[in-house]
Amino acid sequence: MKNFALIGAAGYIAPRHMRAIKDTGNVLVSAYDINDSVGIIDSISPGSEFFTEFERFQEHAFRIRRDPASALDYVAVCSPNYLHHAHIAAGLRIGCDVICEKPLVPSSALLDELALIEKETGKRVYNILQLRHHQSILDLKANVAQERREQKHDVELTYITSRGKWYMESWKGDPRKSFGVATNIGVHFYDMLHFIFGKLQRNVLHYADNYKAAGYLEYESARVRWFLSIDANDLPETVKGKKPTYRSITVDGNEMEFSEGFTDLHTTSYNEILAGRGYGIEDARHCVETVEVIRTSVPSVPSPGEAHPFFSTLGKV
Incomplete structure (x- = not known):
């Protein structure tokens, strides 16, 4: 049985981590969030400590380290995107391995910084890349590898997930904190595409605003037209x-x-991490670099055959 702490306990994704901790036979020892709407803890780990101030959460973690039986083994990070790096670093320095949601961090430079902290602490960072465990995606990856065709696959990705007015009032609607639509809702798809189709060779942005984005990605074995949106x-x-x-x-x-x-993909991810088969910093690097380029690119007019069908509804770049 391993001892877990969770940072970002009031967030949307936190209950999946809490259930994964419980379903893998481990215990949630403590949790932290600036918001106190965390009643779900009662049905999962009612004995967990809870803090709304990070200083108290961190002090508690250091105090229980004195007894190996109560010391934390893992910290799960489910906080807003812009806080991931700070919270991962804190977890490593507490003396824990860290499991973090996507995006791990916004840039390759911060990945390098985390790798340095791993070396300094002797602890590991794991990223939840749950689509790599989805059976349909595993089947497609196997089929693509087996086919070995000379011509690249033609892929079209469309993901529209309607969000209400609350979204733009939250941290998710602030590109300084979420890093924008392509990063916040698209990063796991870019990881999936790399996982299936290999190394990225071209990355072109066609459109981006606070609500939607579109572009073109070319991998070793696929040409991908993509469109992401939170607009109903x-x-x-x-x-x-x-x-x-x-x-x-x-x-x-x-x-x-x-x-x-x-x-159950989060539980599967936890089982893999606990078995020593988790996805680490280098596994996450490809999708972090992909969204970093998208986020810093200037939209350009699509080349023939590279525009997503929905691009025509967006107006000129």
Whole structure:
């Protein structure tokens, strides 16, 4: 049994981490968030300590280190994106391995900094890259590897996840804190594309604002037109009024179905980490570099055949 602490306990994704900790036979010892809407702890780990001030959380972690039986083994980080680096570093320096949500950090330079802290502390950072455990994605990866075709696959990625007015009032709507739509809702898709289709060779941005982004990615074995949005107006007419989310990935004209099978992926990720097979800093580097380029690029007019079909509805760059 391992002892866990959780940073960002009031966030949307935190309950999945709490359940993963419990379902893998471990214990949530303490949790921290500046917000106190964390009643879900009662149904998962009612004995957990809880703090709304980081200084008290950190002091408690150092104090329980004196007894090996109570000392923390892992810190899970579910805080806002812009705080990931600071919280990961704090967890490592407390003497724990750290499990963090995506995006791990916003830049390759901060990945290098985390690698240095790993060496200084002897502890490890693990990134939750749960789509790498999804069976449909594993099957597609195996098929692509087996086929070994000379011509690159033609891929179209569309992800529209409607968000209400609250979104722009929260940290997620502030690009200084979320690093923008492509990073906040797209980073796991870019990791998935790299996982399946290999090294990225071209990265072109066609459009970006606070609500949506579009562009073109070319991998070793795929040409990808992508579109991401949090605007409900972008939903296809067949979906509007019925579902708030539209997710579509086509490979050579064939739709890849992976709308199901997400329920236990965090628990699977935790099992892999605990077994010594977790994804670390270098595994996350590719998707961090991808979103870093997208975030710092100036949109350009698409070359023939490289524009996502929805680009025509966005106006000129």
